[in-house]
Amino acid sequence: MSTNNVKIVELNAENWYDCCELEVSKEQKEYIEPNAISIAQSKFEHTLKPFAIYFEERVVGFLMYNSVQEELDGYWVYRIMLDKKFQGKGIGKAATKMMISEMTKLPNVKKIVVGYHPENLGAHNLYSSLGFIDNGDRFGKEMAVIKYINGR
Template sequence: MSTLTIKIVEVNIENWYACCELEVAEEQKQYVEPNAVSIAQSKFELTLKPLAIYTGENVIGFLMYNSAPEELDSYWIYRIMVDQQFQGKGIGKAASSLMMDEMVKSLNAKKIAVGYHPKNLGAHHLYASLVFIDNGDRFGKEMAVVKNV
């Protein structure tokens, strides 16, 4: 686990560009949209909530979830990414836990879902560590896993 203290903050005028500059490792780029695309998406799909992950004053990651329930009677996580320099330190897990706590508190979420490509082993390990369950749901090329909270 990381010794870094992290917090999550809504994407705003002060941090949106720093979020856009973050990058995942080269082998992960095929699995995740650039943060700029996600931020733009949130300006048109107003139920999407983009969040910046901070350590101290530095933006080191990006999250986004939908504040309206969708398929599988769940609230969906749309993005979890940590800049390549900060990966492997438990930051994704810690930030995801903070985000899910926010979803439960603000939305009274009972089920949270996330979709990912089955070959994305990093995502698989992250979601398994957060106790997401694979019930066999598939959407196109992605599998969906669900957490009951």
């Protein structure tokens, strides 16, 4: 499958509801908040940047990151999810690369950080394949991995 047809689009009046209807697999439900919760959170925490993930002009996923630095002096990825019907096809990885590219435009970015449950193997495989490193940072039940941005 080609991932050339993947794009991320800022959440808007045309795509927010489609994002709310997306579902992860049963095994993943305990690891991620529903998209409706994340969208509501972005309306109260204005530094959060929510996006819809599109594949072939169809909304298939959701992602969100913070546009200000937080713990570990990094910019945090808050959510990345792909509908269960579109997982395992490289779409999530392509969208995550696009998000990282957007995040590298933020002021003084040296680190991008993402937290996830250690038993979430899909997240582990995705982030390690994109160069995120586990330095042993833990926040409650989640581990935090870091991608160092070169030349910054």
